[in-house]
Amino acid sequence: MMTKSEYLKAVKELNMYAYHYYVLDDPITTDEVYDALYREVVAFETAHPQDIAEDSPTQRIGDMPLEAFSKAAHRSRMWSLDDVFDRQDLLKWIERIEKHVSEVRYYCEPKYDGASLNLIYENGRLVQAITRGDGSVGEEVTQNAKTIRSIPLQIAYREFIEIRGEVVIFKEEFERINAERLERGETLFANARNAAAGSLRQLDSKITARRNLVFLPYGIGSNTLDIPSLNERMDFVYKQGFKAAPMRLTCKTAEEIELFYERMKTSRDDFEMMLDGMVVKVNEIAAQERLGYTVKSPRWAIAYKFPAVEKITTVIDILLQVGRTGVVTPVAVVEPTEIDGVVVERATLHNFDEIERKDIRLYDKVIILRSGDVIPKITKVLIHERPRDSQVIERPKYCPVCHSELLDEGVLIKCQNLDCSARVVNAIVYFASKPCLNIDGLGEKIVDTLYRNGLVRSVKDLFFLTLEKLTALEGFKEKKSNNLLLAIERCKGCECWRFVNALGIEHIGEVASKALCERFGLRLLDAKKEEITALEGFGEEMAESVMEFIRVNKERMQELYTIIQPRSPEPRASVAENPFKGKTVVLTGAMSEPRPKIKAMLERLGAKVSGSVSKKTDYLIFGDDAGSKYDKARALGVTTLSEDAMRAMF
């Protein structure tokens, strides 16, 4: 066990690793080193709950779900921005500025497409996070904000300060979330902005935590800083541990602004987050103050928007793609259309229900939206322009690849043939992908070649490839073949969760795989359903999916296991015996200390603290004014304990 000073040092070290990873985008250690140190920190905190550091990374983990958000006032107003769309309007704006103030410079940075958030720091501690709301009053989402790793829980600066910025979801993460939602038959987020805003406004911060949101600061609200210009103020903000703008420049002339705008616009697809323009702000704070505000926006700032990414085109064909789970996904082929420098020929349609909901027909004129490298999608059908010969898109009955009969489950239509070549190829591609076994170079094209030449029929076959077999294929020189064999060899001994994730069990993604491995390690094959449902975040459907997968694939799993030999996870710090260990408890009512604190205490004793009462609940612990949860517990015969009774048991 660490000493207290070692513990404090470890917390500092973890925060430094996280800063390099989440803020600087420049990791300086491995997951393994981070996780090992994190576990030591958890072990110390379990033994010394009274010594937990406020900025310990364990304190970011979600609190109990809220019933509703409370309203909170911004200390100074959050403004909107006026837009300009072209050079002329930009020049007019500059002219107006320079009529009132002279010798100004212009600070330019991206306009992020997300949800704005106001962070209030007092004595260097993050005390409140408030959404924009109507600009004066927003919703308090502090607990959710704490789960965002690019928001520091503590900063070096001690005076009162409001830090403003945009919460965004990176494009890659947006695609991942929507793919997951599609698989679960949930409605999709229309764009990354909605996904970011929706994730920030979750009553259960655990959901927010899973969305990998990112905070990008763009300004300061109330403050007592004595820094005369915006660029220096932003440098100050970055020094406090916030993520810097990926591109920014202080300009003197309209030409410089225009050039920088062109540069940003051309590279907009290369940014990890969605941008919808560039913001131009007067750099000198004194000049800003002189220019002042209109009813809704500062006169000293403007959003110079990027051109629209929507175009009208025609649907000319529908392709059907079969994924690894057999789900058949329709893709629209459209009349090639240039949008902002890229020719678009395909648009995703997600599923057949979506086609029906939007009433998309063959030969319809449609609006397509392309944003960044997100796959273009059809946002609207121009029904009043529908041609006579438009054709309703029928739900397919037979697999377009193997021609076996499809199972129509409503939202999803599935090919049931396990040997369907599309399923096999995509399953292998998935197995090798980054969040699974991370085998470099095994993309769709190569797997398809291997499959067509009869070298692989299942994941297992990958491990029996030889240099001889590979070099016999066209286009496989010795170096390429050797690299592939090496990459396959290197995945042996991977972390256990990668192995579980790679199995492609329905409803079990990366997070669930990690939870399963942490709980069962390599004994997952013998897990019982009740043990799985008892895991945080696991419902019936997930547990059933795991049980069914094991039942059908036990042998295959064992074979793969023997070949790959995944590493077993390190055991969790063990908790001493106590009346709460392994129990499921629910907290309700007002207690003598904040509930999150009590929750953390119980969790350190090995209890699982849940947000709602069910038959699974072992204890309901109640404070003053306990309401419906208390009544429900009594009705279900759950043991109820007052806070004092609970403390007596500690």
Ligand code: IVH
């Ligand atoms: S400054 C002082 N800068 O755009 C003016 N806003 O349309 C207040 N936004 O509510 C905003 N990137 O949520 C500013 N670099 C940036 C921004 C930005 C995105 C959002 C922000 C604001 C909205 C106004």
